[in-house]
Structures are given as C-alpha cells and as structure tokens.
Amino acid sequence: MELRKSYFADQRKDDLHEIGQPRPRSDSPGHVTGKTAYFADRNFPGMLHLKMVRSPHHHARIRSIDTSEAEKHPGVVKVLTAKDVPHNVYTILILIQIGPEDETVLADGKVRWKGEAVVAVLAETERAAQEAAARVKVDYEVLPAVFDMDEALKPGAPIVNEYHGRNYYLYDSGECRKVRFGDVEAGFTGADHVLEQTYQSSPIEHAPTETTGCIVAPEGNGRFTCYTNTQAMFFTLDNASIILQMPGNKLHFVGGTVGGGFGGKVDVIVEPIAILGAKTTGRPVCFIYSREEEMQISSPRAAEKVVIKDGVMNDGRIVARKVTGYTDAGAYSRHSPYGAQKGAGHYPGPYTIPNVWIDTYCVYTNRTPSSAMRGFGVTIGDFALEVQMDKLARLIGMDPLEFRFINAYRDGDIKAHRQPTEGAALIECMQEASRAANWPVAEKFMAMSSYAKGV
Amino acid sequence: MAKVPVQFTLNGAEKAEFIDSGTTLLHALRDKIGDTSPKGGCHQGTCGACSVIIDGELRLSCLTLAETCNGATIATTTGLAEGGVLHPLQCAFLDAFATQCGFCTPGMIMAAKVLLDQTPNPSREDVVEALSGNICRCTGYEPIIQAVLSAARSNSQNAA
Ligand code: FES
Ligand code: FES
Numbered sequence: 001m002e003l004r005k006s007y008f009a010d011q012r013k014d015d016l017h018e019i020g021q022p023r024p025r026s027d028s029p030g031h032v033t034g035k036t037a038y039f040a041d042r043n044f045p046g047m048l049h050l051k052m053v054r055s056p057h058h059h060a061r062i063r064s065i066d067t068s069e070a071e072k073h074p075g076v077v078k079v080l081t082a083k084d085v086p087h088n089v090y091t092i093l094i095l096i097q098i099g100p101e102d103e104t105v106l107a108d109g110k111v112r113w114k115g116e117a118v119v120a121v122l123a124e125t126e127r128a129a130q131e132a133a134a135r136v137k138v139d140y141e142v143l144p145a146v147f148d149m150d151e152a153l154k155p156g157a158p159i160v161n162e163y164h165g166r167n168y169y170l171y172d173s174g175e176c177r178k179v180r181f182g183d184v185e186a187g188f189t190g191a192d193h194v195l196e197q198t199y200q201s202s203p204i205e206h207a208p209t210e211t212t213g214c215i216v217a218p219e220g221n222g223r224f225t226c227y228t229n230t231q232a233m234f235f236t237l238d239n240a241s242i243i244l245q246m247p248g249n250k251l252h253f254v255g256g257t258v259g260g261g262f263g264g265k266v267d268v269i270v271e272p273i274a275i276l277g278a279k280t281t282g283r284p285v286c287f288i289y290s291r292e293e294e295m296q297i298s299s300p301r302a303a304e305k306v307v308i309k310d311g312v313m314n315d316g317r318i319v320a321r322k323v324t325g326y327t328d329a330g331a332y333s334r335h336s337p338y339g340a341q342k343g344a345g346h347y348p349g350p351y352t353i354p355n356v357w358i359d360t361y362c363v364y365t366n367r368t369p370s371s372a373m374r375g376f377g378v379t380i381g382d383f384a385l386e387v388q389m390d391k392l393a394r395l396i397g398m399d400p401l402e403f404r405f406i407n408a409y410r411d412g413d414i415k416a417h418r419q420p421t422e423g424a425a426l427i428e429c430m431q432e433a434s435r436a437a438n439w440p441v442a443e444k445f446m447a448m449s450s451y452a453k454g455v
Numbered sequence: 456m457a458k459v460p461v462q463f464t465l466n467g468a469e470k471a472e473f474i475d476s477g478t479t480l481l482h483a484l485r486d487k488i489g490d491t492s493p494k495g496g497c498h499q500g501t502c503g504a505c506s507v508i509i510d511g512e513l514r515l516s517c518l519t520l521a522e523t524c525n526g527a528t529i530a531t532t533t534g535l536a537e538g539g540v541l542h543p544l545q546c547a548f549l550d551a552f553a554t555q556c557g558f559c560t561p562g563m564i565m566a567a568k569v570l571l572d573q574t575p576n577p578s579r580e581d582v583v584e585a586l587s588g589n590i591c592r593c594t595g596y597e598p599i600i601q602a603v604l605s606a607a608r609s610n611s612q613n614a615a
Binding site: 025041206207208262 | 489491492495496498499501532533535536544548549552554555556558559560561592
C-alpha cells in the first residue's frame with residue numbers, strides 16, 4: 001500500500017507512520033492456536049438448554065397455549081410463557097427515547113411474523129428441550145398477512161403491529177423523515193432532463209459463522225453472569241434490566257470475541273429470556289441459535305425500496321433530486337426507525353444539489369424483523385444512487401466519472417440537511433481511482449480539490 | 456440412558472470417557488474432554504468449523520459419532536503447535552492476515568493440514584478445493600488461500 005501524503009499536506013501534522021505498515025492483529029495468535037475463548041467455550045455443571053416454540057404463521061391470534069405435555073416430558077425443568085416475563089413488551093431503542101414499546105419477548109395473544117418466539121422450554125439436554133418444544137400445543141387463528149411495503153401502506157391493509165396502530169413508524173416529523181432544501185419542483189421544471197427510477201433490495205442475512213447465543217450462570221448471591229456474543233453489551237444489559245425488572249447491578253455481562261457479527265448481533269433477543277430461565281430454575285442456562293434459527297429468525301438487513309427522481313442539465317449539473325425511501329422493518333421496530341432516519345440524512349449522496357426533497361418511511365410488514373447490518377440505512381441507498389448516477393451520465397452522454405466530479409461535494413458546501421461539508425475527500429479519491437483504474441478524465445478534473453474552489 | 460465407553464488418542468494423549476450413545480465427537484471433545492478448538496457453526500455438516508483429523512483424514516466432528524472413534528488417533532488445532540513452537544500453517548495464517556473473527560480458523564487449519572500432508576506442493580486450485588467445505592464469513596478467503604500456499608512454500612524450503 002502506498003500513502004500519498006501530498007494530499008491535504010497542510011492539514012496533517014502527524015507523520016502517519018503506522019498507515020500502510022502491516023501490523024499483526026493482537027487476537028490472531030489465539031485464533032490460530034484454537035485458544036481464543038468464545039462465549040460457548042464454557043461448560044457449567046447442571047447447565048440447562050433453552051429451545052423456543054416458534055410461530056408457524058406469519059400473522060395469527062393465539063387462542064390458547066397448552067404446555068402440559070411439554071412439562072411432563074422427561075428432562076424438562078421449566079416452561080416459560082408471556083405471563084412469566086416481568087416486562088414482556090419492549091423495544092430496544094427505548095433507551096434513547098425511541099418508542100413505543102412494540103415487541104414481545106414471548107408472544108402474548110398474537111404472533112406477527114413466522115418464527116416469532118411463543119414459548120421457551122428449558123431441559124437437561126438440547127434434545128429433551130427440542131422434543132418437549134414439539135409437544136407444546138398452540139391454537140392459532142390465522143389472520144391475513146402483508147409482506148409487501150406498498151401493500152402495507154394501502155388503506156385497509158391488515159394492521160401488523162397494534163402498538164403502532166398503522167403500518168409505518170410515526171416520527172415527530174410525521175409519517176416519514178423529511179429533508180427539504182431549495183425548491184425541488186422548480187428544479188425539475190428548469191432541468192434539461194428528468195429521470196425517475198425505482199430500486200429495490202431483498203433482506204440480507206449476515207450469516208455469521210458463530211450463531212447468536214448466550215450462557216447465563218446464577219452466581220448464588222442474586223446476581224447473574226451472562227456470557228454473550230452480543231455486539232451491543234450495554235444496550236443488552238440495560239434492556240435486560242427493563243425486561244426482567246431487575247436492577248443493573250444484579251446483571252453481570254461478559255463479552256469477548258464474537259464469531260462474526262456484521263451488525264446481526266446487536267438486537268436484544270437471547271439474553272433476557274435466558275436470564276429469566278436461570279432465575280426461575282436457579283441453574284445455568286444455555287440458549288444458542290441453531291443454524292436454521294440464525295438464518296430464519298435473526299434480524300436481516302431490511303428490504304428497501306428507493307425511488308429517485310433527478311433533474312439534470314446537459315452540462316452535467318444535477319439541479320434537483322427527490323428521493324422516497326422505504327425500509328421494511330418487518331413486524332417490529334428494532335433498529336429500523338433509526339435506519340430509515342439515517343437514509344434521510346444520507347441522501348442525496350456525496351453530491352451538492354441545490355434542490356432536494358427526501359422522504360424516508362419505516363414500514364411494518366409480517367416479515368422477519370430487520371435490524372442493523374453494516375451501514376444499514378445507507379448501503380442500499382448508495383447502490384441505488386450510484387446506479388442512478390451512471391444512468392444520468394448516459395442520459396446526457398457524459399463520462400460517468402467526469403459527471404461525478406462536476407457534482408461532487410466540497411468543503412463548505414451546505415448539504416441538504418444543512419450541515420456544512422467538512423473534510424471532504426471525494427474528489428481526491430476519484431482522482432486516485434481514475435489513475436488506478438486507468439480511466440482518464442479531463443485535466444481540469446485532475447486539477448480539482450475538495451477544499452479549493454473553482455475548476 | 457446407558458453410557459458408552461469411548462477411548463481414543465487426542466493430540467498424542469490417551470482419552471477415555473463415558474458418553475451417551477449418539478453423542479457427536481464435537482460434543483464429546485468440547486463438553487466432555489474440554490478441547491474447544493473445534494467450533495460448532497451449524498451442527499449439520501455445512502460449515503466446516505468443527506473439522507478435525509481422524510486417522511489422517513479430514514472429518515466433520517459434528518457428523519461423527521464419538522462411539523465410532525474407539526481406538527482412533529484424533530488431531531485438533533489445539534495440538535498443532537509443538538513445544539510452544541507454532542506450526543508453519545499457524546505462522547502463515549498470522550502473517551497473511553488470514554484470521555478475523557477466528558471462528559473458522561481452527562477448522563480451516565485442519566483442512567489445510569490434511570491437504571499439505573497429502574499434497575505438499577499444492578496448486579491454488581488444490582487449496583481452493585481443499586478448503587471448499589469450510590465457510591469463512593469474514594476474510595473473503597483470499598488471505599486464507601495465500602496463507603496455505605505460503606505455508607506450503609516454507610515447508611518445501613525447510614525440506615530442501
Ligand atoms: S459444525 Fe460441523 S460442519 Fe458446521
Ligand atoms: S475469520 Fe470469521 S469466519 Fe473466518
């Protein structure tokens with residue numbers, strides 16, 4: 001790797017001697033010798049195994065739950081249902097005042113997605129827990145379900161989540177997050193061309209090699225130690241404290257090396273119920289997702305739909321951009337209201353456009369709740385924006401890289417959400433990319449700078 | 456449930472355990488014997504994280520019943536470094552940045568070891584083929600392939 005210190009030379013005082021130098025990872029010696037300890041590399045005497053009874057329906061009312069057969073199954077120690085959970089309805093982001101609480105730890109009266117946790121079975125062995133879970137009888141009345149964001153937003157669509165009462169998240173700004181900058185309609189009217197395109201993505205599963213899970217050990221002094229592979233230690237501790245109505249000082253969370261996360265281990269799902277299991281049985285409890293659960297149950301990256309309408313001039317300037325983004329939260333909020341909000345801030349991309357209109361919706365459907373994944377809320381949007389940029393360049397017959405130079409944001413430019421641009425380096429990156437990819441652009445673009453104005 | 460005795464050699468040491476019939480070797484190694492270097496990523500033979508070497512052959516310990524290993528010689532990543540000196544494969548994984556979360560690493564190293572034991576000078580295609588049963592979600596595989604190739608080179612230099 002080569003480091004070009006000529007860029008921003010007057011802004012950097014440090015010598016950057018670490019950059020570009022290979023440095024061994026401090027955790028690698030543990031990895032290559034098999035000594036790195038992951039949460040599941042522990043074994044406690046008398047440890048119980050927790051298995052979930054899950055909804056086979058996308059949307060259904062629960063008429064009754066009969067756990068009597070499961071309780072009699074050899075090896076079963078405890079069966080937990082909604083009534084056992086002290087504060088059963090929660091939402092992760094309540095910690096930062098993003099409510100309402102809209103999700104159940106164990107389903108109460110209703111299931112809203114296929115795979116939702118209904119009953120937790122704790123047994124001496126994994127096998128006994130699995131067998132007993134199959135003996136829990138749940139009587140469902142199947143309800144109409146909605147899987148498509150457009151359908152969910154139509155009047156008369158089945159309501160997915162009564163805690164919201166409508167199939168979208170209600171922000172303080174209304175039915176969506178909004179950014180308004182300049183006069184987008186006037187921009188379209190004055191544009192040489194207008195191009196509107198729709199981009200859609202499917203949910204994406206992180207599929208970490210180590211599945212989500214935790215082991216909880218009661219310490220005998222009223223405290224519980226939770227060994228977990230969460231990526232969100234304090235979020236999990238604080239939410240567990242709310243759900244279990246236990247002061248945080250009763251909960252000791254121990255993290256460590258996570259066997260791949262990619263954002264998929266930031267939801268608070270396995271820990272509270274495992275702690276409750278340990279509390280009600282007095283025994284250590286292990287709750288680890290099977291590979292099937294990891295793929296089907298853990299939150300994926302949200303499906304998204306992005307509609308981009310641009311007004312562009314023949315000289316390459318984008319004069320108006322209107323973006324409507326839809327994030328499919330699935331049945332519950334988790335981190336999706338935040339993801340959709342990030343999208344609103346992130347559009348219109350790293351370009352300076354004088355007229356911008358952005359609406360981003362967080363939509364509820366009867367799909368697996370989605371949540372965080374590497375750059376959630378912006379990554380799919382970037383895909384859509386950059387494909388759109390190529391299409392616009394083609395529309396006006398301009399080189400796609402030169403087209404980006406013309407529109408690139410630079411220090412001091414006011415972004416659509418009214419923050420001034422600082423520390424921009426897009427132009428310099430594109431100059432390097434132009435050289436590295438042997439994709440020449442006109443000399444005037446190679447002479448541009450992110451912090452000196454004027455071409 | 457009646458217990459079944461099993462006895463095998465693990466990384467050069469004699470091991471004997473009573474297990475429930477039907478216990479996987481992965482479970483026996485991790486939870487009975489305490490060698491947690493084989494990892495359970497799927498418990499269904501699809502990820503390779505549980506790979507061990509049984510009598511010189513690469514095996515998925517999650518699909519191997521412990522009771523079928525009586526008298527076997529088993530090797531795991533735990534036993535690879537001799538006298539605290541890392542095996543060339545371990546050094547190569549360190550140098551090539553071939554680990555990130557590390558969860559796939561012990562299984563990868565086992566698969567690579569069997570390859571190099573049987574094919575000391577593998578082609579890139581041989582390496583890709585030998586690792587094709589091991590999933591890594593972090594590295595994108597290229598650093599792992601490079602690590603195995605460089606371990607093979609350093610082995611042949613040492614032999615020369
Ligand atoms: S745990 Fe054995 S192949 Fe995945
Ligand atoms: S290093 Fe994480 S799965 Fe390979």
